[in-house]
Amino acid sequence: IPLSRSGRPVRILFDNDTVAPAVTVRAEGSFSVDVPAQHAPGEMLVTVEQQDGRRLTRQNARIDVSVYDRRGRTKR
Numbered sequence: 001i002p003l004s005r006s007g008r009p010v011r012i013l014f015d016n017d018t019v020a021p022a023v024t025v026r027a028e029g030s031f032s033v034d035v036p037a038q039h040a041p042g043e044m045l046v047t048v049e050q051q052d053g054r055r056l057t058r059q060n061a062r063i064d065v066s067v068y069d070r071r072g073r074t075k076r
Contacts, residue, residue, distance in 0.1 A: 013047040014039070025050075039065045 012020040
């Protein structure tokens with residue numbers, strides 16, 4: 001999160017579903033959250049939103065969800 005917007009909470013969404021509605025942002029603009037989620041192998045959209053009055057800042061990323069078998073091999 002840009003320093004100018006640090007301190008305000010963020011909302012975390014997985015594939016447009018809210019999974020963490022109010023995550024605290026540290027003064028330096030970082031945050032950390034453990035979110036239990038189940039998702040089939042493949043791509044997942046992760047979105048972070050921060051509301052500042054009427055302004056909504058949104059950042060998206062895509063992550064690849066993989067499953068490992070007992071031998072450590074990636075399955076898709």
